[in-house]
Amino acid sequence: MEQQKTTQIVEALLFAAETPLSIRQLRNLLSEFDPEQVGAAVAELRKQYNEQEPARGIELVQVAGGWRFRTRADLSPWVRRLYQQTPLRIGRAMLEVLAIVAYRQPVTRAEVDAIRGVDSAGSLRALLERELIRVVGRKELPGRPQLYGTTKTFLEVFGLR
Incomplete structure (x- = not known):
């Protein structure tokens, strides 16, 4: 399949996932695709979300051995208004x-x-x-x-x- 379709599917998977997804997990989920295309899709998404000007409200970050979308740190005051939850308190x-x-x-x-x-x-x-x-x-x-x-x-x- 073409690279653009692979990138769209990887973007949808990363967006829908509750936890970070590793390249290996993405390749397993997309076994019918060329493994190199899956890695290239993550690289393309990272470029689109993290390096594009003007910057977007979300970014693609590598965390806990995988990739996930999250809101940019400088926008957290506005996002916190959406979730009026108490932060994790650790004594x-x-x-x-x-x-x-x-x-x-x-x-x-x-x-x-x-x-x-x-x-x-x-x-x-x-x-x-x-x-x-x-x-x-x-x-x-x-x-x-x-x-x-x-x-x-x-x-x-x-x-x-």
Whole structure:
């Protein structure tokens, strides 16, 4: 099929997706298309949305190992009016625990407690509920403690790849 049609379909998929889509996921979804055309479509969309003058209200960004559309940061005051929701609040203790998990992952609760010097069960539970961390496995120790790691939601919230 022609490149323009591929670009239109990729644009529609990225727009409709709730989570970032990787090039691999896009190629799997569009298996009947030439894989190079799918990659070229993402590059073309990135150029159209991010480099065109005057700038558009949305941009195509790479985040959490994939691509997604989002509103430009300088327009966020107006977009916030649409969603009168409270921002994700993370207390100091939770931020400490999240930083330890992010830097030391996979990490057990006992290891987090040892680094902090206090019990971290409550913070770990709250971070699990907010889907910023997840259980990634179990350590080969007596009792087989859970190992924690960060999630794609963590990457999205903090704007990381």
